[in-house]
Amino acid sequence: MITPKQQAPELEIALLDGGTWKLSEQKPENFTLLVFYRGLHCPVCKKYTEELQDLKDEYLDLGVNILALSMDTEKRAKKSKEEWDIDDISIGYGLTEAQAKAWGLYLSKGIKDAEPELFSEPGLFLVRPNNEVYYVALNSEPFGRPHLSSFKKSIEFVLEKNYPARGEVNYRE
Secondary structure: OOOOOOEOOOOEEEEOOOOEEEHHHOOOOOEEEEEEOOOOOOHHHHHHHHHHHHHHHHHHHOOEEEEEEOOOOHHHHHHHHHHOOOOOOOEEEOOOHHHHHHOOOOEEEOOOOOOOOEEEOOEEEEEOOOOEEEEEEEOOOOOOOOOHHHHHHHHHHHHHHOOOOOOOOOOOO
16 A cells, blocks of 8 residues: 555556656656556546646646546557647556556456546655655545645645645555
């Protein structure tokens, strides 16, 4: 289980722009925001990533870099980029089952034709520049994710008050 104040699992993923994104190479001013989404088949993900697109500049102004990623294939991720209003967000694709498990994401089996055989449920993480996990939100369904506009305000508070990461005590050990 990933807890705040521990090092994030390594993450390397292909980007739609042709590059490779590595968490260990990220150097944000304050945080990297990782938004794991279910995939092309998810209308809630479409709305969520489009809201992220709308707030992108405000997050960047707070020193927060953004990556949205899924287990979708390159073809499905490209279709999302084409059909959704997410032109300026970095999109990672091809997240593996092992990577999803390393991040503690819930996994679901497809039950409809439009769904992949296996996909991850949503997760949202804030990671400090030193790759230390600051915040974790995991969902077992497409709903219940942090509201991105109020989450941005929470980051403002964290930065203003130098608020520490909480939830670091792993009661499952």
